[in-house]
Amino acid sequence: MKIIACIKQVPDTTEVKVDPRTHTLIRDGVPSILNPYDHYAVEECVRIKGEIGEGSVTVITMGPPQARSALMRCLALGADDAVLISDKAFAGSDTWATAYTLSLAIRKLGSFDMVFCGQQAIDGDTAQVGPELAQQLGIPQATYVEKIEIDNKHKLTIHKQTEDGYHILEAKAPVMLALLPPTSFQPEHPPMSSILKAKKKPFKVWDAKTLGGDESKFGLEGSFTQVIKTYTPPPRGECEIIEEDAKEAAKKLGEILLKHEALIKR
Amino acid sequence: MKEFCASEIVPKTEKLEDTRKMPKDIIKTLANFELLGMVIDPEYGGLGTDVVTAGIAVEELARADPSCSIPVLFLVGTSWGHVLNKYGTEEAKKEILPKAIKGEQIIGIATTESDIGSDLGSMKTKISKKGDKYVVNGEKMYISGVAEAVEYGGGHVTLAKMTPEKGTRGMSLFYLPLKDTPGITPTYVEDIGREAISCGGFDIKNVEIPKHYLIGEENKGFYIVHEGYELARGLISLVCAGAAAKALENGIAYIKERKAFGRPIGKYEGIQFKLAEHHVRIQALRDLGYKALWTYDQEIQGNASRFDVSMAIAMAKSVAPIWAFDAINDVMQWQGAFGYTKECEDQKAWRAVRSFTLAEGSSEIMKLIIARELLGKEFLAYR
Numbered sequence: 001m002k003i004i005a006c007i008k009q010v011p012d013t014t015e016v017k018v019d020p021r022t023h024t025l026i027r028d029g030v031p032s033i034l035n036p037y038d039h040y041a042v043e044e045c046v047r048i049k050g051e052i053g054e055g056s057v058t059v060i061t062m063g064p065p066q067a068r069s070a071l072m073r074c075l076a077l078g079a080d081d082a083v084l085i086s087d088k089a090f091a092g093s094d095t096w097a098t099a100y101t102l103s104l105a106i107r108k109l110g111s112f113d114m115v116f117c118g119q120q121a122i123d124g125d126t127a128q129v130g131p132e133l134a135q136q137l138g139i140p141q142a143t144y145v146e147k148i149e150i151d152n153k154h155k156l157t158i159h160k161q162t163e164d165g166y167h168i169l170e171a172k173a174p175v176m177l178a179l180l181p182p183t184s185f186q187p188e189h190p191p192m193s194s195i196l197k198a199k200k201k202p203f204k205v206w207d208a209k210t211l212g213g214d215e216s217k218f219g220l221e222g223s224f225t226q227v228i229k230t231y232t233p234p235p236r237g238e239c240e241i242i243e244e245d246a247k248e249a250a251k252k253l254g255e256i257l258l259k260h261e262a263l264i265k266r
Numbered sequence: 267m268k269e270f271c272a273s274e275i276v277p278k279t280e281k282l283e284d285t286r287k288m289p290k291d292i293i294k295t296l297a298n299f300e301l302l303g304m305v306i307d308p309e310y311g312g313l314g315t316d317v318v319t320a321g322i323a324v325e326e327l328a329r330a331d332p333s334c335s336i337p338v339l340f341l342v343g344t345s346w347g348h349v350l351n352k353y354g355t356e357e358a359k360k361e362i363l364p365k366a367i368k369g370e371q372i373i374g375i376a377t378t379e380s381d382i383g384s385d386l387g388s389m390k391t392k393i394s395k396k397g398d399k400y401v402v403n404g405e406k407m408y409i410s411g412v413a414e415a416v417e418y419g420g421g422h423v424t425l426a427k428m429t430p431e432k433g434t435r436g437m438s439l440f441y442l443p444l445k446d447t448p449g450i451t452p453t454y455v456e457d458i459g460r461e462a463i464s465c466g467g468f469d470i471k472n473v474e475i476p477k478h479y480l481i482g483e484e485n486k487g488f489y490i491v492h493e494g495y496e497l498a499r500g501l502i503s504l505v506c507a508g509a510a511a512k513a514l515e516n517g518i519a520y521i522k523e524r525k526a527f528g529r530p531i532g533k534y535e536g537i538q539f540k541l542a543e544h545h546v547r548i549q550a551l552r553d554l555g556y557k558a559l560w561t562y563d564q565e566i567q568g569n570a571s572r573f574d575v576s577m578a579i580a581m582a583k584s585v586a587p588i589w590a591f592d593a594i595n596d597v598m599q600w601q602g603a604f605g606y607t608k609e610c611e612d613q614k615a616w617r618a619v620r621s622f623t624l625a626e627g628s629s630e631i632m633k634l635i636i637a638r639e640l641l642g643k644e645f646l647a648y649r
Binding site for chain 2: 031033189191192193196
């Protein structure tokens, strides 16, 4: 079984501070880490491969050269090989252009059975790349996936988190799964021996030319959306928490909103 | 290493020195990350890395633990684990190394006595043969990790005289377990720094050890022990670099914020000149430290001589604690009265690096080694 995990290197948001004057994020000197959702996804890939007893786990990311360290972390977690998709042509990609670029890389790798993504990345929090990637690859998808069971005929039983429990889905490969770790999940450091072994695993770097595809769909040019500004809104007004059940809460919320006509207009 | 230290080590260091000995969970944390015994051969559970890699690890540990207690535990275990790995008997290696690597036991070094440090030839502890065993008598003092070995298990690579009339050519090196060993009586002293690893000594009265605890050949201990010391000295150089670099980072953050006479004190040249000098020294220290360990690796691979190693290691260790101490001292000065309080993190590093002008070979001895290599052995003052 061939499993592909798409991952992202993100700034460690626990270290990000907000500039008090501009309200923008200060990213200088902030360490980069493997997106924790992706960390969980890679651990799940490796676990599934271990349970099946055969196959491979390939990790892919699109990013600058320094994203190599996030892929190295995945290799240390047990992935077999890695591909870094890196080119200035990809700069400014929104989620759709990112998904397009990843889909080219996945097709270039040949056949696959499962594509894993983290549910979202902790920097942008869009949760769009996984579903858009499934769309571009033309394969089914499931999001908010916490756990996957797999039988000896490679039939997948998917535990999808919902607000009040789980949906249990069944699927056949190929499929894209966006993984959401359980709240108890704590990313652990792979031991030193795994870190050292990772350095000897296959590692490819592909640029735009290697990927092929339609260049107009790469980067800023291929993006439907553009980030104009990132900022933290300054806190405003007072906060009231409505603790009643949903029906009562909706009623109370409606009453509050009606009292604040200006708020509705805005 | 940076990520590991940030999440696993830094949160545990604030009150670490209150413990007066290394907490077991920290030893286990290091073991779980496979740091203990990383230079040991894989057949005994190690990773078989070069010593430069161990240098990277210890520099980061020093940045994470300002008291430098964890780096000391690591560098002592690494250096003397390496000696055991290279010169120990197969039986001893199988018995001791896997447990040390798993963090179940510690490995220390015991050469110093109450009246001798650098002058090893004057030591009083003796080892003699008795049937198929050895018997040891004497005492060791100012030894790191005594409480840990006595309580958790483990022992010390120990040097003693076997053929006293031969001086340093009549000394043997062996492994001396401390926990529950009849004839071992530990004593403790309170160091002023790196307080989370114990310091003390032990009386040795008619302690019998099996023959397979001998490390290397009989009467060759003086030479073998220097291989361990040289590795430890190289690692200490990077502990100093890491501790000073972290202090300087703290200092930079402080002088950007703290104002005097209406402007941040970082704007004053008196501060800037010191900052620049310390930055250059710390970078030079890292270069010297890694060059020293790289030379050590080259010697293992047969690409460098003992001369190259002694020189490179002594050069790094001769200045490392002095430059680091100066840098940390100035960072404390910048912080004014706060710098002299126990609330100031940098005072832990200040107390810790002060020990390294003495530990594992004093700064003066390092200079004698450099001069010896430059002038020739006939110029040795003590000959």
